[in-house]
Amino acid sequence: MRDFQLPGRSPVLSAHGMAATSMPQATLAALDVLRAGGNAMDAAIAAVAVLCVVEPQSTGIGGDCFCLYAPAGERRVVALNGSGRAPAGASMDYFEAHGISALEATSPHAVTVPGAISAWETLLAAHGSKSLDEVLRPAIACAEEGFFVSSRVGYDWESAAGKLRATGATSFLPGGNAPRYGDRFVQPHLAATLRAIARHGARAFYEGEVAADMVDSLRRRGGVHTEEDFATGRTAAHFVAPIRIGWHEYEVWQCPPNGSGLLVLMMLGILGGLGPAPDGPLGITRWHRQIEASRLVYRDRDAFLADPLQVEVPVAKLTGPDYLAGLRRLIRDDATVADLPAPGETLLPPHRDTVYLSVVDRDGNACSFINSLFEHFGSGILAERSGVMLHNRGLGFRLDRGHPNCIAPLKRPLHTIIPGMVTRNGEAVLSYGVMGGHYQPFGQTSFLANYFDYGLDLQEAIDLPRVFPFGGKVEVERGVPAALCEGLARLGHVVAPIDRPHGGGQAIWIDRSRGCLVGASDPRKDGCALGY
Structure with missing residues (x-):
């Protein structure tokens, strides 16, 4: 038991359902879903979608995720790999021909096709009880109405202001500066993209206007991504042993490589x-x-x-x-x-x-979920029209020909995120x-x-x-x-x-x-x- 004369907090106790996340808005969104009859998977995706809005330096729909899920009464653990792949044009021949010997944090070459939205749709279809339209509503509201910047988010945002200026992500620097603690931040373009995903599913992210905006944002900076790469990414998330x-x-259970859970074991x-x-x-x-x-x-x-x-x-x-x-x-x-x-x-x-979150529902379903942009604001490359900040998970690759983790077409990089x-x-x-x-x-x-x-x-x-x-x-x-x-x-x-x-x-x-x-x-x- 902790010393009650010292700063700290006690563990939280409950009987019917629980959520633990890195932002109160996300925890509340998960509990609202649970109390409305949703299960742990529904609540987890509702929570992570909110986190993609209110903790934008850490995560976003332009990132990747992994999930472990223990269905109640089944005595098994399910794993899903929601990490994205390198574009088809990302070969060592290309990098060597262009004199690229290292991947930079803000380079388009550090951007793999985001896997999160593919994963969310796949997980809900297999283990959820609610639709994307239902579970994305809290996140859409946060993006449309805005949220007040909290202490840690503001601290991280300020530290990444230089990156955002360098990449031209000016909408994340209102008035030329990072929002401060207590400032309201609104993301109308992201809200519209979330609405499209809620209405049409993952296809609205990986095909059409949103995908075209992401591809254009990358290619203007020298990326080799194509709309076909993104269309292929719609079904990239898959269940693994x-x-x-x-x-x-x-x-103790972990997702297998390309995640780093192996190291825990x-x-x-x-x-x-x-x-x-x-x-x-x-x-x-x-x-x-x-x-x-x-x-x-x-x-x-x-x-x-x-x-x-x-x-x-x-x-x-x-x-x-x-x-x-x-x-x-x-x-x-x-x-x-x-x-x-x-x-x-x-x-x-x-x-x-x-961001990492955990949800357990009243039936005993347990969801361990992690979603990431990697570094603060990922690559810093913002697809302006769709409001999608793109991760830089490709930094996990090596540019050493012959190394197991060498970048290659449609390959996934080494990942640090592990539920x-x-x-x-x-x-x-x-x-x-x-x-x-x-x-x-x-x-x-x-x-x-x-x-x-x-x-x-x-x-x-x-x-x-x-x-x-x-x-x-x-x-x-x-x-x-x-x-x-x-x-x-x-x-x-x-x-x-x-x-x-x-x-x-x-x-x-x-x-x-x-x-x-x-x-x-x-x-x-x-x-x-x-x-x-």
Whole structure:
């Protein structure tokens, strides 16, 4: 139990349904759908559509998504890949011929065909009970009537103002500046596009005037996209077999590659063999072990993770007990690993910004959903007439000919966004996710250990100060104790403070023994968990 003399919030409890999102408007939209008889999938898509309006720096209909869904009573987890593909003209021959050796954040070449709208339609058709017309109404209202800019959104918006000026996305800089906290922001063109999607389905996004506007916006900047690429993207979202690992008495589920959920399973497999650290949730040994494990698995990510429809990704090997045991043996409690083995090898023989939301309905359906533009405002390329801000997920590609994750026609890039789900005896008990770009696998592993290994309640498990090894340094939030920083440095880690917090997160625990839902939402964002 938290110390009630210190700032913080308590977990939220309810009996019939719950939503946890990064903005209150989205949480309320989800609850309205649930109370009107909709299920968790209906509510999740209503919520994410609102987030695409009111948290525009993090997500949008010009982005991608992934989803894990546990249908009540079916003892299974369903996964959907809603990530988009590179255009047909995106070949290494093209890039080499044009002297392009790296992808830039605001380049049209960093824009893959957005997958979110294809995914929303596919998910509703398979698991929803309401139409796109019904679930998009709250988002349309937010776009038409406007919304008041909240604290975190305004903070992020200001930091991206330079990008928006450089790309000419002037409608997102009213009066030449980013909107400030409390300002109202209206998006009439986006509202019209959402209305068209509500009326005509995903076809209204991937074909016709909206698609033509997006293609024109990209080609004027040198992109190779065509209207045919977008038309093909209408049916790109597809269901995939989720991947999992046994952990304690639970099973932890992730979407398979090209998402990075594989890394969560690998870190849990490595750390599970060591057991909880003796010095607790903010202990030096605890974080040293996880940092070392992450160095090993992120190295493997950069070597192997790619689109499995085009290259082989050795998921079974990388999550196998022998391989993980070999990685575990490299970790010492008294020092860092000075020289990492080559990717895919150990001491055994050989054999690289977002919104997340969770919804559970009264029947027990659980939805874990993540939607993203990647960096703040994605590519910064705005299709003005349709109001669609385009993501830059193509930055996940490599331009190294022969690398598994090398860009290629109709290929999906490495993705950082990962929803999570935990089951016990086949039934969903935890729908959760942690936002924050490359931080996400490390953040999910931290959250799960905070809750299951170290006994923090659901909200405390999200709130705990965060560290993350990235770019050769261990980046620490201001709340990390000085003793922990000093201890990590003694072990050989280079510790550095960061200005921005590591990501955000939401979670819903399904307490089946008491018939209770327990929700938590990250104070690093502007949102909340609510139930009824």
